[in-house]
Amino acid sequence: MALLQLSEPGQSPDPHARRVAVGIDLGTTHSLVAALRHGHAESLPDAEGRVLLPSIVRYRDDGGVDLGHTAQAAQGEDPEHTIASVKRLMGRKLADLPDAGKLPYRLVDGAGMVHIGTPQGAKSPVEVSAQILAELRRRAEDSFDTDLFGAVITVPAYFDDAQRQATKDAAELAGLKVLRLINEPTAAAVAYGLDNGSEGLYLIYDLGGGTFDVSLLRLSRGVFEVVATGGDSALGGDDFDRALAAWVLAHAGLAVETARDKQAVLSAARHAKEALTDADQVGLSAGLSIGALKVPVDRSAFDAATRPLIDRTIAVMRKVLRDARVDKGDVQGVVLVGGATRMPSVRAAVQAHFGRPPLTNLDPDQVVALGAAIQANALAGNSREGELLLLDVIPLSLGLETMGGLVERIIERNTTIPVAKAQEFTTFKDGQTAMAIHVVQGERELVSDCRSLARFELRGIPPMAAGAARIRVTFQVDADGLLSVSAREVTSGVEATVVVKPSYGLSDDDVARMLREGFRTAEDDMRARALREAQVDAERLALATRSALAADGDLLNPDERSAIDRHLAALDAARRGADDSAIRSALDALADSTEAFAAARMNRSIRSALTGRRVEEV
Amino acid sequence: MKIDDDDFTLFALPRRFAIDGNALAQRWRELQAEVHPDRFAAEGAAAQRVAMQWAVRVNEAYQRLKDPLARATYLCALAGHRLDPHDNHAMPPAFLVRQMEWHDALAEAESTDDVNALDGEVDAQLKQLRRDVQADLDERHDALAALPKLRQWMFLARLREEIERRLEALES
16 A cells, blocks of 8 residues: 555665564474574574574573573483473463373472472573573574564464463563564464465464464465464373383383483483384383383384374364364365474374375474564564565453353454454342452353453442443453453443453563563663664654655644644654653654544555455456 | 444445355455554554554454354344344244254264254254345345344354354264
8 A cells, every 4th residue: 555655665764774573483392583584584593503492491500501402411310400391381380280290390389370490499481481582582683693673472373361471471581572472373374375375275284392283274365364273282292202102111011200210211202203204113212220221113103102192183173174164175285384293194194184295395393483584574564565464363262250150252262363342241239349350261161161361350330230230341352362351330430440461471570580680681781772772663653654744644634733743853852862761752652642643544545445446346 | 434334334345134255355354454453563553553443343343244143133233123132032932942852952962963963954944044034134124024033043053052062072
């Protein structure tokens, strides 16, 4: 739309202000960062040329922290304090983790979610993830020799609100500005779609280290529309290691007790699984405290031991197709994502189900980060207009508890975001002045079978007869898939509004403390950075506003125009100074004064889009 | 084009029950391509807020127009006849008896074949209701006549959900 265009296509408004934005795949077993370079998405390597960073953090006795490959090397000697697969713990309480006893860590319920005991105190999964993210941020900053504008972080499509919030908190703790959380299968589709110029229905089968996701997408001229999604947030490649380890131990007639032995068997199983991708038979061996373990494993034994896991993935695929009311014959292609899809048995099962070979031409370990990088670049305002638009959905229904412990669903799963929906409830007792509101997520009828997201009370309802009050509860899910809920009593004109964000995340105090403790550098640096960011934002907004005025200034009357001009001048003055908070308030003032103008421009642009269409049709 | 226009005006579609699903989906993608907040990533907070309101509004209209029951209910409301979901008085006894029979059949069904057979019956009934509602709304322009059929439709839609849950349970 020419009316919305801020500059010539392909040109950044200011060549010095190109924003470096990255895509980060924060994976269960490994993580990586990618960015656009010379128009192509590339994974960024570390100093040794390695792209994948094992998602492993070790908290040492001496107060130091090891990350990635270094931590992985220590897994055998210090399994209890070397934390792997922390993604499985994000936003989870002990009660959510049936297999907690099989993990080599000391887990305790802490603020909001489970914590892991280390020599440096109990660490939340958010802090552990932040260590990994901070390492990737440093890698990207070194690669570009500049501060990052922001990042798109990927999450499994099936992550619930608590898991998403925890991921966002971890990124902020690592000093990253989160431009967007996007779903991993969607990111993979972006990477494939832009490379292959595909159109039609595509199914993404994403089997990562610890999560399984299926998304069905419709691709149509740069628009990626998620039609339905499903998955299992506790099924991944790690489970294949465990299944094989259990089979081997049963076969050898052994039982292991210590954390170190458990870890040794699991590592041996992982190596055997990976070797079986190319070999038909391998020897699995591990040195245990109870003696040496040595068992030959052939592929058919491995396939038999892990078949139930593959069957679970097939059942999820069926359900997604049924949700979308799509026949498997309508699917144009199946994309495999995640290192675990290298297993020949997975490829064979997918091929058997769809009767055609899956698409595997992009590296399944990197494809998610590459797609996230493409979206990050677009959200930073660098990409040409009209290139790409993601329309994602919420994976799980959202609702409220009603009388009798039943769930009233407010927003159904697979609804496109952003979305807002309101529903009215009433009081059930005469003179009732408060109402408890319990927000839940899930598909089941009973509250006890769903995940509890938040509870709050609406107080100050004027006393009325039962059923006379009208309490309007509004759910809003933003483009990150994060929920906020508000409630208001409407009949009396008395207003009481509460907005909750689920409290699984960290409090501001927690964040401040953790920032002091580590991830960010000295305070002076932070201030300088805040000022630079504010100046760049101010420059951008001033430029955007001036081009909007040039294009659509006729929509304003002289009073409105002079108010905007006044705020623009104030912003110009502020951004030449060194006070970032003065710049921020000038930014807010200009934004507020242009809100009605923005709305009027939107109306005009939609009308002109419609007119353009009519002309085309004639 | 304004944010408080009705759904049909917003989507530039004729105000009728029969709808071209492809045109609807295409129009939705075009509208989102205009209004989605990601399109205004570089334009500051005011533009983001306006875009968010629009994107929510466009999605709301799309959800309503896409779903035949929601679309029919909305057309009745536009014609001045609101459907009260809790008002069951106009339900014909024969329909209620049949409902109970179906619920019993679902409770007793033991195989996916049983459930699928029941699903076929319910589906046929739903299709008939849909044809009747379409005739009321598009040919006779009589929204009031459509209302009791919409109540039956709601009953059957709920039964359909139970059937689907049952199928899932039987398969897993």
